[in-house]
Amino acid sequence: MSSVRHEASTVDPTRIPVIVAVGEASGRGEPLGVEPIELIALAARSALENSRTTEPWIRRADSIAFCHIASWAYASPAAALARRFDATPVDLFDAPIGGQWPARLLDRAAARIASGESTVAVIAGGEAQATMSALIKAGREPVRDAGWSADPGGPPTFDLDQLGSAAMQQAG
Structure with missing residues (x-):
């Protein structure tokens, strides 16, 4: 039997990632x-309110990462959210499609904070597929009739390679 010796690592207590707020919104x-x-901007405002601080910390975000939005295309949702809150993050990341990305983005943000690359990281995502389906069913055009963004707008595209590794796709 072999023994493995683990050395206690010293962790900088100012670099421990902490989730300070979550928010959600609905367009119902x-x-x-x-x-x-x-919807995502409304959820971010909700997170600011839930954080119980008077400081609009989202403006200090140095990292904004986004889960893929399957219901509508945006050139860069991370950059769009940053503009809405006058944030100037050095790291903007728009994830490809895939259900694993929310957890991967949380891991990514925590690693960036722990390493000192980031101090305030925002992870965002949201969908409006039910709204999109209702608009189409009613014969309404999202940009013309509902004022949705045309940057670039429309249904997003993706290739199947973005859905994960071959093993992930095979496992469903």
Whole structure:
């Protein structure tokens, strides 16, 4: 039997990642629904309120990472969210499609904070697929009739390679 000796590592207590707030929003009840980026901005405002601080810490975000939005295309949702809060992050990351990304983005943000690359990281995502489906069913055009963004707008595209490794795809 072999023994493994583990040395206690010293952790800088100022670099321990902590989730300070979460937020959510819904567009239910809106006659034409709410586009994903607006829902996400509303959720970010909710997170600011839930953090119980008077400081708008999202403006200090040096990292914004986004889960893929499947219901509507944006050139860079991370950059769009940064602009809404006058943040100037050095790290903007828009994840490809895949259900593993929320956890991977949390790991990524924690690693960046622990290493000193980041101090305030925002992870965001949201969908409006039900709204999109209702607009299409009603014969409404999201940009023209509901004021959705045309940057670039429309249904997003992705290739199957973004859905994970071959083993992940085989496992479903």
